[in-house]
Structure formats: structure tokens, C-alpha cells
Amino acid sequence: MITFRKYHLAAGLIIIAICSLLSLENCFQGEKAPANASDQKLFAGSQNCVRCHRDIYEQHLQSFHHLTSAPANRQTLKGDFDSANKFYFNDHLLVAAEKKQDSFYQTAYSYGVPKLSRPFNIVVGSGKRGQTSIYWFQNYLFQLPLTYFTETNEWTISPGYSRKVDFNRSITSRCLECHSTYFQETTNKDSKADEFSKTNFILGVECEKCHGPGLEHIAFHEKNPGGKSGHAIFNPAKGSRRQSLDLCRLCHGGALSKSRPSFSFQPGDKLFDFFQQDTAKPVSEIDVHGNQYGMLAASKCFKNSEMTCLSCHDGHKNESMQAAQFYVKCETCHKSASHNTCKLTSTVSQDFLKTNCINCHMPEEASKAIMVIRKDESIPTSAHMLSHYIAVYKDISNQILSVKK
Ligand code: HEC
Ligand code: HEC
Ligand code: HEC
Ligand code: HEC
Ligand code: HEC
Ligand code: HEC
Ligand code: HEC
Numbered sequence: 001m002i003t004f005r006k007y008h009l010a011a012g013l014i015i016i017a018i019c020s021l022l023s024l025e026n027c028f029q030g031e032k033a034p035a036n037a038s039d040q041k042l043f044a045g046s047q048n049c050v051r052c053h054r055d056i057y058e059q060h061l062q063s064f065h066h067l068t069s070a071p072a073n074r075q076t077l078k079g080d081f082d083s084a085n086k087f088y089f090n091d092h093l094l095v096a097a098e099k100k101q102d103s104f105y106q107t108a109y110s111y112g113v114p115k116l117s118r119p120f121n122i123v124v125g126s127g128k129r130g131q132t133s134i135y136w137f138q139n140y141l142f143q144l145p146l147t148y149f150t151e152t153n154e155w156t157i158s159p160g161y162s163r164k165v166d167f168n169r170s171i172t173s174r175c176l177e178c179h180s181t182y183f184q185e186t187t188n189k190d191s192k193a194d195e196f197s198k199t200n201f202i203l204g205v206e207c208e209k210c211h212g213p214g215l216e217h218i219a220f221h222e223k224n225p226g227g228k229s230g231h232a233i234f235n236p237a238k239g240s241r242r243q244s245l246d247l248c249r250l251c252h253g254g255a256l257s258k259s260r261p262s263f264s265f266q267p268g269d270k271l272f273d274f275f276q277q278d279t280a281k282p283v284s285e286i287d288v289h290g291n292q293y294g295m296l297a298a299s300k301c302f303k304n305s306e307m308t309c310l311s312c313h314d315g316h317k318n319e320s321m322q323a324a325q326f327y328v329k330c331e332t333c334h335k336s337a338s339h340n341t342c343k344l345t346s347t348v349s350q351d352f353l354k355t356n357c358i359n360c361h362m363p364e365e366a367s368k369a370i371m372v373i374r375k376d377e378s379i380p381t382s383a384h385m386l387s388h389y390i391a392v393y394k395d396i397s398n399q400i401l402s403v404k405k
Contacts, residue, residue: 173262
């Protein structure tokens with residue numbers, strides 16, 4: 001996948017790869033896709049769900065799904081714009097994250113002279129691990145060269161970039177399909193990369209991304225108040241196992257190559273009507289980032305039960321940092337009555353087993369896909385994520401047991 005070239009101290013190798021944005025030839029690195037066939041979507045917007053589903057709406061506002069893309073502004077952007085706001089590519093070349101009144105920019109300086117400045121328009125990522133920002137140029141979207149990396153609280157080179165200043169990486173519709181609810185694609189035969197409408201888009205992974213467009217649902221329930229069951233709306237908990245998994249897998253199932261335009265998949269649809277069937281990789285080759293489905297599907301728990309993501313997760317809550325409480329979910333299947341509890345039950349206290357259930361059987365791993373180059377370092381630093389391959393990790397268990405003693 002994405003690899004990093006080692007940083008060569010020879011400064012001569014480092015170039016400013018700013019192509020003239022007026023001649024867009026060779027500027028694009030993204031794939032080109034045909035325009036979206038289904039532009040007419042009947043989205044109501046999450047703020048129209050609040051009247052009848054207030055509690056869920058309020059939970060949703062705190063969720064990472066809601067926060068995963070937003071207009072870039074003082075409230076949504078993390079990172080220092082005042083002093084620790086620069087990344088030095090070498091001793092005379094840097095990019096700075098800057099604030100001018102209420103607008104935010106990344107500016108490249110060579111020998112102290114500003115060379116190119118582009119705005120933060122949309123921020124991608126809640127900031128749990130990091131934030132990458134993107135900007136509009138005509139109807140194209142481009143990635144900014146610096147990413148805010150939460151683990152070390154600093155600006156770094158965006159993941160997957162080599163050590164050069166690059167404002168030209170175009171954003172594909174697939175990136176937005178995973179990080180937003182909807183973008184109208186306006187790509188045509190002359191487009192150099194995916195093009196989008198600047199007005200017709202919905203940021204955040206919102207209600208209707210998981211439940212389907214809701215205008216018809218709302219109209220029905222306004223006319224027929226007091227109904228007990230929802231009309232014309234998809235509930236993942238009531239769909240089949242495949243339907244439920246396919247929805248989450250759209251974004252948590254790895255890169256996937258599409259066979260139909262982005263944003264055509266709707267909740268309830270069959271994923272492989274829209275993407276090419278991928279061949280299952282061995283677990284050792286699946287990155288912990290972006291493919292929870294792939295890892296989970298390799299686990300015995302998943303293979304030998306009707307498990308879905310909803311066996312452990314809720315569609316709306318922000319559950320972060322509650323790993324110690326997840327043992328309750330394990331116990332829905334692993335309980336002494338069914339004789340399939342942990343092998344250590346007779347040797348370690350119940351309390352200890354419960355609080356470390358996840359640490360021993362779903363430990364954190366370093367991602368090889370989300371890696372950033374930090375200031376003054378040549379070896380990229382990884383973000384750490386929880387493994388969804390549920391298994392016995394002997395070494396990690398022994399480590400956790402030895403700390404206890
Ligand atoms: C005018 C009131 C009203 C509005 C507005 C409304 N809903 Fe509903 N919704 C209902 C009623 C009534 C039900 C059935 C009872 C229940 O499950 O709460 C329901 C049920 C649901 C269900 C569960 C369906 C099932 O089969 O279990 C989902 C999902 C849902 N709504 C999503 C949404 C979304 C998303 C929006 C905004 C786009 C929305 N609703 C806006 C009234 C409304
Ligand atoms: C990431 C996907 C996702 C998003 C975003 C999402 N939901 Fe859900 N929703 C689910 C899942 C999964 C279930 C079924 C599991 C459950 O009950 O928690 C569900 C269940 C529901 C239900 C029926 C069950 C209940 O608890 O009443 C309603 C109503 C609902 N969602 C409304 C909404 C509304 C309104 C929003 C936006 C404010 C929203 N959802 C956002 C995934 C999502
Ligand atoms: C449209 C794409 C999309 C869909 C569909 C989707 N997710 Fe996500 N999910 C994301 C993205 C993007 C993030 C990362 C948000 C961030 O932190 O910026 C995320 C984050 C999460 C998290 C982590 C939250 C945390 O506590 O850190 C969980 C858990 C999760 N999703 C579960 C689900 C489940 C379960 C489903 C299916 C019901 C689902 N998602 C459907 C895109 C999606
Ligand atoms: C196949 C779906 C998918 C695609 C395509 C995708 N992402 Fe993500 N991204 C995710 C999911 C899911 C997460 C969170 C969970 C994880 O890392 O596994 C995430 C996490 C992130 C995060 C960290 C958020 C945080 O604070 O934790 C950033 C930043 C990010 N993505 C940016 C991008 C950008 C920019 C693109 C396109 C150039 C992109 N992603 C393409 C699904 C996707
Ligand atoms: C939906 C039911 C279900 C849930 C929830 C569940 N498991 Fe399992 N798990 C199973 C089944 C079924 C097996 C296979 C048992 C067998 O074949 O002997 C299994 C096997 C395992 C194994 C043995 C794996 C191996 O490779 O030998 C471990 C460890 C395990 N589960 C831990 C957990 C943990 C920890 C959780 C909670 C995070 C959990 N399970 C949640 C159903 C479940
Ligand atoms: C057996 C239980 C279990 C199942 C099933 C499960 N998860 Fe998780 N997941 C967890 C636990 C525990 C965490 C850690 C909670 C935390 O600290 O945020 C987690 C965290 C996550 C995160 C955040 C990862 C991180 O390190 O930031 C994502 C994204 C996620 N799950 C997605 C999914 C998706 C998608 C599915 C279905 C393919 C799924 N999970 C199925 C238990 C489960
Ligand atoms: C200190 C680490 C640790 C903790 C905490 C822990 N386990 Fe285990 N677990 C292990 C090890 C190691 C094994 C394998 C032991 C062996 O094969 O001798 C195991 C085995 C298992 C098995 C497989 C049993 C079989 O039939 O092969 C299951 C299921 C399981 N654990 C579930 C759980 C659940 C559920 C929890 C939380 C309530 C938990 N474990 C907590 C380390 C741990």
C-alpha cells in the first residue's frame with residue numbers, strides 16, 4: 001500500500017511540487033470516475049429528524065460519525081495556528097498553518113518568502129486520531145499537505161505523502177463516500193479528476209446515510225401521527241445479517257474497488273452490486289485502520305455465530321474509551337452456563353478478567369496505513385487502533401498478567 005521513502009538529508013532532493021494550478025495537466029493523482037447517476041436524493045437533513053427522535057439526535061451530535069467532516073472553522077479545527085504551527089521540510093522550506101481573521105490557510109514558504117497559500121475549506125476526521133483538511137479549486141477538491149496528528153499534538157506531513165510540499169492531491173468521491181453523507185458529483189468527460197457541486201453536499205455521516213433518505217418517512221408520519229413502526233426507512237437492526245454488515249462494510253471494509261458510482265449504495269442494498277468482490281486476505285495482511293470488517297470476519301466468534309457489528313456497537317453513541325465495559329457484550333455469548341468462558345477463569349479474578357477482556361483478546365495494533373512523518377524524524381510514526389481480530393494473543397496476555405503481579 002502506501003509506503004514512505006526514507007528522508008534523505010540531501011536537501012537538493014526536496015522539491016516544491018506546486019504545479020501551476022492554472023494549467024491543471026498532470027496535477028491530479030486521484031482516479032477519475034463517471035458522474036453520479038442518481039443526483040436526485042430525497043434527503044431531509046438530520047435537523048428534520050429531531051422533532052420526533054430528539055434523544056437519538058442529541059447522542060448523534062456527539063458521535064464520531066457526525067464529527068467526521070465539517071466546514072473548517074474555529075470550532076471544528078484542532079491544532080495550533082499561532083506558534084507550534086509549522087512543519088519544516090528542510091532548513092529553508094516550511095509549511096505553516098495560519099489564521100487570518102476568521103479564515104485558515106496552509107502556506108508554503110521558501111527562504112521566508114510565501115510561495116503558495118490555500119484555505120482550509122472542509123475538515124475531514126473528528127480529530128480522535130487526526131484531521132486532514134481539503135480545499136476547493138474550481139469544482140475540484142484537493143488535500144492540504146499538513147495533517148494534524150492528535151497522538152503527538154502536532155502538524156505533520158499528511159499520511160501517504162513523501163517528503164515534499166504537495167498541494168495537488170485530488171480528493172476522490174470514494175474518500176467522501178466514507179466521510180460524508182452526500183456529494184453531488186459533476187464529473188464529465190473533460191474532467192481531470194472527480195468534480196463536485198459546491199452547493200449540493202451533506203457533511204458528516206448523518207442519519208440518512210445509515211437509514212436511507214427520509215423525506216417520504218417524515219411526510220408519512222406527519223400525516224399519520226402516533227405510529228408504532230417506521231414507514232419507508234431502513235433500520236439496520238431489523239435487516240438481515242448481510243444487510244446490517246454491508247452497511248458498516250461500505251466504510252469499514254477496506255478500500256474496495258467500485259463497479260458503480262460512489263453514493264449510489266443505499267442502506268439495505270447488497271454491497272457487491274456496487275463494488276467488486278474482494279478476495280479475503282489473511283489477517284496478517286489486513287491493516288487495523290479502515291477494515292474492522294475484514295478482521296472481525298476472520299475471527300472464530302464471527303464465523304461460528306450470527307455476530308454483526310451491532311453485537312457490540314450502537315449506531316448512535318460515542319462509545320470511545322469504554323473498552324473496559326465491553327465485556328458485557330462478550331458475555332452475551334461467553335457465559336459459564338454455556339461452558340465457553342475464558343480459559344483463565346479458574347486462575348484469575350473475575351474483576352480482572354472483565355476489565356482486561358478487550359486488552360487481551362482485541363489488543364491495540366500499530367497501523368501501517370495511518371503513519372505520519374514527525375518533525376526531525378525519518379521513520380514514520382503510526383496511529384494505534386484496536387484490532388477486531390478476536391483471538392488468543394499469548395504474548396500480550398502474559399504481559400498483562402505479569403504487570404498484575
Ligand atoms: C413526524 C415525526 C417523525 C420524523 C420527523 C422522523 N421520524 Fe422516524 N419515526 C417516526 C415514527 C412515529 C416511527 C415509529 C416509532 C419509532 O420507532 O419510534 C419512526 C421510526 C424510525 C426508525 C425505525 C424504523 C424501524 O423500522 O424500526 C428510524 C430508523 C427512523 N424513524 C429514522 C428517522 C430519520 C433518519 C429521520 C430524519 C430524516 C426521521 N426518522 C424523522 C416518526 C418520525
Ligand atoms: C452510523 C450509522 C447510523 C447513523 C449515522 C444513525 N443511525 Fe440510527 N440506527 C443505526 C443502527 C445500527 C440502528 C439499530 C441498532 C440500534 O437500535 O441501536 C439504528 C436505529 C435507529 C432507530 C430505531 C431504534 C431506536 O432506538 O429507536 C431510530 C429511530 C434511529 N436509528 C434514528 C436515527 C436518527 C434520527 C439519526 C440521526 C440523528 C440516526 N439514527 C443516525 C445506525 C445509525
Ligand atoms: C459512510 C461511512 C460509514 C458508515 C456507513 C459507517 N461508518 Fe462507522 N465510521 C465512519 C468513519 C469515517 C469513522 C471515523 C470518524 C472519525 O473519527 O472521524 C467511523 C467511526 C466508527 C466507530 C468509532 C467510533 C469511536 O468510538 O471511535 C465505530 C464504532 C463505528 N464507526 C461503527 C460503525 C458501525 C457499527 C456501522 C454500521 C452500522 C458504521 N460504523 C457505519 C464511517 C462510516
Ligand atoms: C473505505 C472508507 C474510507 C475511505 C475511502 C477513506 N477513509 Fe478515512 N477513515 C475511514 C474510517 C472507517 C476511519 C476511522 C476508523 C479507522 O481508522 O479504521 C477513518 C479515519 C480517518 C481519519 C482519522 C479520523 C480521526 O480523528 O480518528 C482521517 C483524518 C481520515 N480518515 C481522512 C481520510 C481522507 C482525507 C480520505 C480520502 C483522501 C479518507 N480518509 C478515505 C474510512 C475511510
Ligand atoms: C455473538 C456471539 C459472540 C460474541 C458477542 C463474542 N463471541 Fe467470542 N466466540 C463466539 C463463538 C461462537 C466462538 C467459537 C467457539 C468455538 O468454536 O469453540 C468464539 C470464540 C472466541 C475465542 C476463541 C478464539 C480462538 O481463536 O480460539 C475468544 C478468545 C473469544 N471468542 C473472545 C471473545 C471476546 C473477548 C468477546 C467480546 C469482545 C467475544 N468473544 C464476543 C461467539 C461470540
Ligand atoms: C465483539 C465486539 C465487537 C464487535 C462485534 C465489533 N466491535 Fe468495533 N469495537 C469493539 C470494542 C471493544 C472497541 C473499543 C471501544 C473504544 O474504546 O472505543 C471497538 C472499537 C471500534 C472502532 C474504533 C477503533 C479504534 O481503535 O478507534 C471502530 C471503527 C469499530 N469498532 C468498528 C466496528 C465495525 C465496523 C464492526 C463490524 C464489522 C465492529 N466494530 C464490530 C468491539 C467490537
Ligand atoms: C489476561 C488476559 C486475558 C483476559 C483478561 C481474558 N482472557 Fe480469555 N483467554 C486468555 C488466554 C491466554 C486464553 C487461552 C488460554 C489457553 O488456551 O490456555 C484465553 C481463552 C479464552 C477463550 C477461549 C476458550 C476456549 O475454549 O478455547 C475465550 C472464549 C475467552 N478467553 C474469552 C474471554 C472473555 C469473554 C474475557 C473477558 C470477560 C476474557 N477472555 C478475558 C487471556 C485472557
